[in-house]
Amino acid sequence: KYIGEHVERRGIKWEVIFVEREVDIIKECFAKCHDWKPDFVAIWNINFDIPKVITALEKAGIHPKDVFSDPSIPPQYRHFRYKQGPTQKVTASGLVTPIKPSAQWHTVFCPSSFYFIDAMCAYRHIRTGNAEEPSYALDAILKKHNLGGKLKFEEADKYTKLEWHQFMQENYPLEYVIYNVFDCVAMEELDEVTSDLSLTLPLFSGCSDFENFKSQPRRLADNLHYFCLENGKVFGTTSDEMQSDLDKLSLGLEGWIITLPAHLVMDNGLKVILEDPNLCTNIRAHVGD
Numbered sequence: 278k279y280i281g282e283h284v285e286r287r288g289i290k291w292e293v294i295f296v297e298r299e300v301d302i303i304k305e306c307f308a309k310c311h312d313w314k315p316d317f318v319a320i321w322n323i324n325f326d327i328p329k330v331i332t333a334l335e336k337a338g339i340h341p342k343d344v345f346s347d348p349s350i351p352p353q354y355r356h357f358r359y360k361q362g363p364t365q366k367v368t369a370s371g372l373v374t375p376i377k378p379s380a381q382w383h384t385v386f387c388p389s390s391f392y393f394i395d396a397m398c399a400y401r402h403i404r405t406g407n408a409e410e411p412s413y414a415l416d417a418i419l420k421k422h423n424l425g426g427k428l429k430f431e432e433a434d435k436y437t438k439l440e441w442h443q444f445m446q447e448n449y450p451l452e453y454v455i456y457n458v459f460d461c462v463a464m465e466e467l468d469e470v471t472s473d474l475s476l477t478l479p480l481f482s483g484c485s486d487f488e489n490f491k492s493q494p495r496r497l498a499d500n501l502h503y504f505c506l507e508n509g510k511v512f513g514t515t516s517d518e519m520q521s522d523l524d525k526l527s528l529g530l531e532g533w534i535i536t537l538p539a540h541l542v543m544d545n546g547l548k549v550i551l552e553d554p555n556l557c558t559n560i561r562a563h564v565g566d
């Protein structure tokens with residue numbers, strides 16, 4: 278009724294599993310991911326979902342490393358870390374400004390056969406040179422690419438945001454499941470149009486880790502490293518602490534007396550005109566030591 282056309286066209290085979298606990302949903306989803314071994318596990322706005330997953334696992338007394346890590350990894354070698362990217366930046370003048378969610382970059386570290394990627398952030402960073410979109414919500418991006426947007430239900434038209442989800446879960450649980458399934462289908466169809474994850478992201482990353490995809494200087498440095506190797510060269514480097522014992526004797530720039538430039542106080546131009554020895558010119562001597 279709702280997504281039959283997509284199911285038929287894509288040959289989707291339903292596999293429904295009923296569980297008792299919230300944490301069991303997470304375990305079953307990850308078990309299927311480990312079984313499929315895809316290249317990417319893509320999430321739209323990953324910084325919302327991953328913290329929720331971590332909270333649910335810890336609430337159930339399960340360490341995230343035992344769910345995120347591939348089951349073939351021995352327990353002593355399993356690990357997990359979620360690195361949230363910067364959410365604000367400080368300008369040269371000291372002004373603190375927020376970084377929009379779509380412009381952030383988050384990383385999941387765990388030994389698995391797939392890489393977690395925020396498809397929303399990838400969509401924006403791949404198009405860094407383009408004008409900023411009015412919205413990077415999945416619904417808006419789907420509509421931009423003529424994919425119809427997310428699934429809607431007339432019964433819930435008067436609700437928005439959190440209230441919409443609560444209403445659907447309480448009154449239309451089956452439709453809400455279909456809604457979530459279509460989110461996954463829609464992201465696949467979006468990538469079939471944009472090729473962001475299947476082609477562009479790996480191509481642009483080159484030899485760099487996906488963690489550094491947001492940083493173009495980092496990617497250039499990685500490319501330069503291999504360029505040097507191919508040409509039998511190495512980088513000349515310096516210490517990250519270029520200091521000596523005498524540095525502490527240097528006077529800082531704070532607390533000094535600031536005056537107007539001397540030429541604004543008195544006419545101190547050099548007298549260099551032979552025909553008019555008393556004429557002060559705009560030529561001045563300067564010593565910097």
